[in-house]
Amino acid sequence: MATHPAARGLADDCAVLEIGGETLVLTHDTMVESVHFLPGQDLEDVGWKLVATNVSDLAAKGAKPLAALLSYQLGGDDLAFLRGLQSALQHYGDAALLGGDTVSAPGPKTVGLTLIGRATHVPVPSRSGARPGDGVWISGPVGAAMLGLEALQSGVGNSSAYRRPQARLGCGQELAPLVSAMMDVSDGLLLDARRMAEASGVTIALDYAAIPIAVPEARRDEALRWGDDYQLLFSAPPEATLPSGYHRIGTVRPQGPQPLLLDGAAPAGTLGYEHG
Amino acid sequence: MATHPAARGLADDCAVLEIGGETLVLTHDTMVESVHFLPGQDLEDVGWKLVATNVSDLAAKGAKPLAALLSYQLGGDDLAFLRGLQSALQHYGDAALLGGDTVSAPGPKTVGLTLIGRATHVPVPSRSGARPGDGVWISGPVGAAMLGLEALQSGVGNSSAYRRPQARLGCGQELAPLVSAMMDVSDGLLLDARRMAEASGVTIALDYAAIPIAVPEARRDEALRWGDDYQLLFSAPPEATLPSGYHRIGTVRPQGPQPLLLDGAAPAGTLGYEHG
Numbered sequence: 113m114a115t116h117p118a119a120r121g122l123a124d125d126c127a128v129l130e131i132g133g134e135t136l137v138l139t140h141d142t143m144v145e146s147v148h149f150l151p152g153q154d155l156e157d158v159g160w161k162l163v164a165t166n167v168s169d170l171a172a173k174g175a176k177p178l179a180a181l182l183s184y185q186l187g188g189d190d191l192a193f194l195r196g197l198q199s200a201l202q203h204y205g206d207a208a209l210l211g212g213d214t215v216s217a218p219g220p221k222t223v224g225l226t227l228i229g230r231a232t233h234v235p236v237p238s239r240s241g242a243r244p245g246d247g248v249w250i251s252g253p254v255g256a257a258m259l260g261l262e263a264l265q266s267g268v269g270n271s272s273a274y275r276r277p278q279a280r281l282g283c284g285q286e287l288a289p290l291v292s293a294m295m296d297v298s299d300g301l302l303l304d305a306r307r308m309a310e311a312s313g314v315t316i317a318l319d320y321a322a323i324p325i326a327v328p329e330a331r332r333d334e335a336l337r338w339g340d341d342y343q344l345l346f347s348a349p350p351e352a353t354l355p356s357g358y359h360r361i362g363t364v365r366p367q368g369p370q371p372l373l374l375d376g377a378a379p380a381g382t383l384g385y386e387h388g
Numbered sequence: 389m390a391t392h393p394a395a396r397g398l399a400d401d402c403a404v405l406e407i408g409g410e411t412l413v414l415t416h417d418t419m420v421e422s423v424h425f426l427p428g429q430d431l432e433d434v435g436w437k438l439v440a441t442n443v444s445d446l447a448a449k450g451a452k453p454l455a456a457l458l459s460y461q462l463g464g465d466d467l468a469f470l471r472g473l474q475s476a477l478q479h480y481g482d483a484a485l486l487g488g489d490t491v492s493a494p495g496p497k498t499v500g501l502t503l504i505g506r507a508t509h510v511p512v513p514s515r516s517g518a519r520p521g522d523g524v525w526i527s528g529p530v531g532a533a534m535l536g537l538e539a540l541q542s543g544v545g546n547s548s549a550y551r552r553p554q555a556r557l558g559c560g561q562e563l564a565p566l567v568s569a570m571m572d573v574s575d576g577l578l579l580d581a582r583r584m585a586e587a588s589g590v591t592i593a594l595d596y597a598a599i600p601i602a603v604p605e606a607r608r609d610e611a612l613r614w615g616d617d618y619q620l621l622f623s624a625p626p627e628a629t630l631p632s633g634y635h636r637i638g639t640v641r642p643q644g645p646q647p648l649l650l651d652g653a654a655p656a657g658t659l660g661y662e663h664g
Contacts, residue, residue, distance in 0.1 A: 127486030129455050129504065132408030138486065140457040140502055144493035179405050181416040183459065183500045210403030210414065217420035219495025224459045226416055226502040228405065 126169050128236050135231035139169035142183075145220040150264065155189050157275040158223065159196025166227035167204045168279035168296040168342040173236045174288025175229035176281075177205050182212035183224035193223070204281055233288035241293040242312035242347035248362035249354070251283045251344040254301050255327035255335030273326075277342045284344055286355055294346040299339040300384020302372065305362075308345065309371035316347075317373040318362035336374075339385050402445050404512050411507035415445035418459075421496035426540065431465050433551040434499065435472025442503035443480045443555035444572040444618040449512045450564025451505035452557075453481050458488035459500035469499070480557055509564035517569040518588035518623035524638035525630070527559045527620040530577050531603035531611025549602075549617070556620045562631055563622055570622040575615040576660020578648065581638075584621065585647035592623075593649040594638035612650075615661045 129136045141162065145151055149158050163180070170177055180201060184193070201207045207227065242248075260274030280296075287294060293312055297304045301323065309316040325335045347364050348354060370378040405412045417438065421427055425434050439456070446453055456477060460469070477483045483503065518524075536550025556572075563570060569588055573580045577599065585592040601611045623640050624630060646654040 127455065127457060129486065131412070131454070131506070132410030134408030134410075136407070138455070138457055138502075138504070140459050140488050140500075142459045142461075142489045142491050142500070144461075144491055144495075147491065147493045178407070179403065179414070181403060181414055181502055183416055183418045185418075185420075185498075210405065212416050213418045213500070215418050215420055215423065217423045217496060217498070219420075219498075220493060222461075222493070222495075222498045224416075224418070224489070224500055226414075226457055228414070228504075230407070 126173050128173070128231070135234050135236060137170055137173045137175035137229045137231055137236060138226065139166050140224060140226045141165045141169065142222065142224040144222050147220070153264070154275070155193040156196035159193040160200040160276050162223055162225050163197055163200035163204065164277045164279045164342065165298065166225050167281055168298065170227060170229040171279050171281045171284030172294050172296040172344055173229070173231065174233045174284045175231050175236070176285070177201070177207035177227055177229045179208050179210045179228045181210060181226040184212065184214045185222045186214055186216050187221055204279065232285050237288050237291050237294040237346070238311070239293050239295040239308045240311040242308055242314050242316065242364045243292055243349070244314055244364050244366045246292050246347040246349050246364040247360050248305070248316055248318065248364060249346050249348060249358045249360050250297070250301070250324065251280050251358055253324035253326040254297065254341045254343060255325045255331065255338060257340035258335060258338040259327055274340060277340060279342050280344045287344065287346055290352045290354060291346040291348050294344060297339065297341060297343045297345050300337040301345065302336050302374070302379050303384025304345055306372040306383055308347070312364070313367050315365040315368040315371055315373060316362055317365050317376070320375045322359065322361045324359045337382060337384050402449050404449070404507070411510050411512060413446055413449045413451035413505045413507055413512060414502065415442050416500060416502045417441045417445065418498065418500040420498050423496070429540070430551070431469040432472035435469040436476040436552050438499055438501050439473055439476035439480065440553045440555045440618065441574065442501050443557055444574065446503060446505040447555050447557045447560030448570050448572040448620055449505070449507065450509045450560045451507050451512070452561070453477070453483035453503055453505045455484050455486045455504045457486060457502040460488065460490045461498045462490055462492050463497055480555065508561050513564050513567050513570040513622070514587075515569050515571040515584045516587040518584055518590050518592065518640045519568055519625070520590060520640050520642045522568050522623040522625050522640040523636050524581070524592055524594065524621070524623050524640060525634045525636050526573070526577070526600065527556050527634055529600035529602040530573065530617045530619060531601045531607065531614060533616035534611060534614040535603055553616060553618045555618050559620055563620065566628045566630060567622040567624050570620055573615065573617060573619045573621050576613040577621065578612050578650070578655050579660025580621055582648040582659055584623070588640070589643050591641045591644040591647055591649060592638055593641050593652070596651045598635065599637045600635045613658060613660050
């Protein structure tokens with residue numbers, strides 16, 4: 113679909129709509145059983161995660177959640193799902209669940225959420241604004257969700273990073289006025305960094321050892337390719353004064369033959385989770 | 389779900405959001421293969437219908453489409469789907485497809501659309517405003533989609549009323565300032581009329597013979613229980629001066645033991661298509 117003009121808007125994670133002097137940011141994420149969550153997984157966690165993934169899209173735009181519409185395929189513990197959904201909406205600024213649609217259907221459980229937010233800064237950051245000379249930064253370590261999924265599957269260890277990811281909503285709002293480009297890392301740091309480079313028409317050169325990880329060093333390569341941590345990846349001009357707590361992981365260079373370099377070479381293998 | 393506070397918003401088909409001096413109307417409809425469309429049905433028609441069902445929700449609010457977000461499960465002729473979707477968006481006021489989400493997943497094809505519109509009249513009509521003494525009206529005949537589905541299944545006759553339903557967008561805008569309550573008929577006239585009566589705390593008394601139908605008289609009972617025609621059902625005070633072309637089909641009465649009467653008695657059997 114990516115080459116069809118109608119589908120181009122789908123390449124970014126959010127839409128921006130100017131209306132009545134306000135700038136709205138809209139996003140929709142769909143999650144399917146066996147693809148985005150485990151069969152039989154606690155639906156309260158699924159409800160939470162559906163909100164968190166959408167909030168993460170708004171965070172990357174520096175937007176505050178206002179209202180949500182739910183698309184919900186009935187089945188299983190529907191009330192647990194709603195509990196998780198509502199507690200996450202409340203956690204992230206008390207956005208109102210305004211409506212939506214329920215369906216009864218066969219097949220794997222499919223749930224979707226449209227989240228509408230209000231921009232706190234204009235212009236709204238995009239993934240296409242990285243410029244040569246900018247620093248490349250990340251809001252925190254990657255890999256925790258990978259370990260969380262393993263814990264959930266094995267029944268040993270803490271699975272909360274996978275089950276209840278934390279969207280960086282506050283970070284996004286404080287960063288929006290300072291960044292040249294921003295996006296959330298949902299499909300793997302290397303893949304999403306390459307997307308930012310391609311959207312911006314630049315090369316992004318990452319420093320392998322500088323990337324913070326939440327896993328043993330031996331699993332660094334995997335962590336860089338694993339999504340679901342919902343950190344914010346951003347570029348900022350050298351003169352920007354960033355708040356503390358962010359990690360510089362690379363530099364934006366003029367566009368070269370490779371959009372993404374890791375210690376000077378194109379990274380090998382799969383870079384992350386490619387959607388269909 | 390209907391008794392859970394979190395789910396109450398889902399009972400209506402649209403959400404209303406006031407922002408920046410504007411009144412936005414938002415809706416989301418999901419369609420699932422084998423439930424809302426036939427297996428193997430032309431995806432260009434499915435794309436059209438997904439837009440039309442959402443536009444119909446906005447029509448009942450007197451709103452104009454502005455922008456759309458798509459949730460799309462890949463598979464089959466994706467470009468045909470997008471063609472149908474885009475031509476319907478263009479047909480109904482050229483709303484922009486701003487973004488969304490694509491997923492690859494097993495199971496029946498599931499597609500969803502969030503449509504954002506701008507109210508042309510405030511207060512925005514709801515289904516809860518019908519008052520005793522009001523007339524009850526419909527924008528056109530019911531039953532055409534039923535015949536259309538039969539034509540599609542048999543391969544004989546014109547199936548367009550089922551494949552390419554027409555949302556009454558212009559009607560909704562001209563009616564919004566005049567009605568006391570309005571909704572679209574998506575699940576069957578009798579069922580939707582009962583919903584309006586229950587939401588308004590009244591009894592709606594319909595005149596069986598006055599209801600316009602697009603089918604032979606012998607199939608009147610079925611047509612009154614069949615959805616997918618997307619006519620507008622509305623109530624209006626006796627003093628309202630309505631444009632021509634609408635059909636008076638009943639009267640709003642004070643709340644009695646039955647929310648819906650058909651020629652004075654509660655109608656027998658299933659009233660329409662009940663969602664899960």
